[in-house]
Amino acid sequence: MIELIDTRKVFNVGKPNEFTAVHDVSLCIPSSRVTVLKGPSGSGKTTLLSLVGCMARPTSGRIILSSVRLHSPLWEFSGGEVSSLPERFLTEIRRHTFGFIFQQYHLIRGMSVLENVMLPAYPCGEPYGLLKRRAMALLDQFGIGGKAASRMEWLSGGEAQRLAIARALINDPQAIIADEPTAHLDSRLSEELMAILLGLRDQGKTVIIASHDPIVCDSQRVDGVFELRDGRVVSTT
Ligand SMILES: Nc1ncnc2c1ncn2[C@@H]1O[C@H](COP(=O)(O)OP(=O)(O)O)[C@@H](O)[C@H]1O
Ligand SMILES: [Mg+2]
Numbered sequence: 001m002i003e004l005i006d007t008r009k010v011f012n013v014g015k016p017n018e019f020t021a022v023h024d025v026s027l028c029i030p031s032s033r034v035t036v037l038k039g040p041s042g043s044g045k046t047t048l049l050s051l052v053g054c055m056a057r058p059t060s061g062r063i064i065l066s067s068v069r070l071h072s073p074l075w076e077f078s079g080g081e082v083s084s085l086p087e088r089f090l091t092e093i094r095r096h097t098f099g100f101i102f103q104q105y106h107l108i109r110g111m112s113v114l115e116n117v118m119l120p121a122y123p124c125g126e127p128y129g130l131l132k133r134r135a136m137a138l139l140d141q142f143g144i145g146g147k148a149a150s151r152m153e154w155l156s157g158g159e160a161q162r163l164a165i166a167r168a169l170i171n172d173p174q175a176i177i178a179d180e181p182t183a184h185l186d187s188r189l190s191e192e193l194m195a196i197l198l199g200l201r202d203q204g205k206t207v208i209i210a211s212h213d214p215i216v217c218d219s220q221r222v223d224g225v226f227e228l229r230d231g232r233v234v235s236t237t
Contacts, residue, residue: 001029001030001031001065001066001067001068001174001175001206002028002029002052002063002064002065002066002175002206002208003027003028003029003062003063003064003066004025004026004027004028004051004052004061004062004063004064005026005061005062005063005064006024006025006026006060006061006062007022007024007025007026007048007051007058007060007061007062007063008020008022008023008024008025008058008059008060008061009021009022009044009047009048009051009056009058009059009231010059013059020231021044021047021231022044022047022048022051022058022231023230023231023232024060024061024232025048025061025231025232025233026061026233027226027233027236029052029206029208029224030206030223030224031067031174031206032201032204032205032206033201033206033207033223033224034197034198034201034207034208034209034221034222034223034224035206035207035208035209035222035223035224035225035226036208036209036210036211036216036217036222036224036225036226037049037208037209037210037211037226037228038210038211038212038216038217038225038226038227038228039212039227039228039229040212040229041212042230043228043229043230043231044228044230044231044232045179045180045210045211045228046179046210047231048210048228049177049179049208049210051063052177052208053094053098053100053175053177053208054082054090054091054093054094054097054098055094057083057090058083061083062081062083063081063082063083064079064080064081064082065079065080065082065093065097066079066080067079067174068093068096068097068174070092070093070096070097072092075089077089077093095120095123095124095171096171096173097173097174097175098173098174098175098176098177099120099167099168099169099170099171099173099175099176099177100168100176100177100178100179101164101165101168101176101177101178101179101181102164102179103179103180103181103183103184104184105160105161105163105164106164107152107160107163107164107167108152109151109152109153110151110152110153111151111152112148112149112150112151112152113139113144113147113148113149113150113151113152113155113163114132114135114136114139114148114149116152116163116167117135117138117139117163117166117167117170118131118132118135118170119167119170120167120168120170120171121134121135121170121171124171134170135148135166135170136148138166138169138170139163139166141166142162142163142165142166142196143162144159144162144163144166147159157184157185157186157189158185158189158192161181161185161189161192161193162196164181165193165196165197169200173205174205174206175205175206175207175208176197176200176205176206176207176208177208177209178197178207178208178209178210178211179209179210180210180211180212180213181193181197181209181211181216182194182211182213182215182216183211183213187215190213190215190216191215194215194216194219194221197209198221198222201223209222224236224237225237
């Protein structure tokens with residue numbers, strides 16, 4: 001589904017602090033599978049995720065989303081290279097294709113649980129009532145429907161984690177990208193998170209996780225692991 005061909009990411013190009021975070025990486029991330037990007041801190045996992053998730057553009061190389069289809073009144077995308085698309089198209093592809101679970105969750109304090117889930121869907125212009133119903137269904141699915149009106153900061157660690165997953169799913173993305181999702185969880189909650197992500201895979205979602213946590217990387221149930229060192233893929237299993 002997602003193919004990277006000789007993808008390179010250089011920060012601060014042409015400046016004294018120029019730094020190549022990803023060196024000509026080529027890899028294929030299959031659809032409806034769990035793929036892990038494994039590697040120590042600084043190995044380029046987050047940078048690679050941001051390229052895969054169309055949050056950043058590669059300095060060189062190509063990124064191809066072959067199974068993504070988007071129809072909007074103004075344009076149509078029927079799969080292909082995304083690295084060279086204009087920003088507004090890239091934003092639209094990103095919004096419809098990917099749901100993101102960030103390391104610190106990036107939930108918004110002061111807002112309710114329900115509002116946090118609905119947030120990524122506001123730019124899509126869906127009627128409020130419909131959106132609210134979809135958001136409530138997701139909260140119910142993850143067992144936190146009863147907390148919809150609570151402020152996000154009142155949630156326990158496990159509830160906040162499930163809220164982050166619900167929010168990632170609000171636009172019904174084909175793929176979920178999770179950056180070190182277990183970094184702040186104890187082993188029980190980490191196992192629970194993995195079970196949820198594997199369950200999403202079983203429902204057909206493509207799951208891409210960056211992690212160096214053995215609970216994630218060494219799980220027998222993940223489908224593929226790319227190991228990174230200093231911005232290069234050093235092994236594939
Ligand atoms: N915006 C940036 N500007 C300059 N260097 C960066 C930037 N983002 C990341 N880096 C550098 O790229 C390398 C890889 O970072 P990152 O992708 O965050 O690694 P990881 O997620 O594996 O810890 C690190 O050395 C980091 O300092
Ligand atoms: Mg990182």
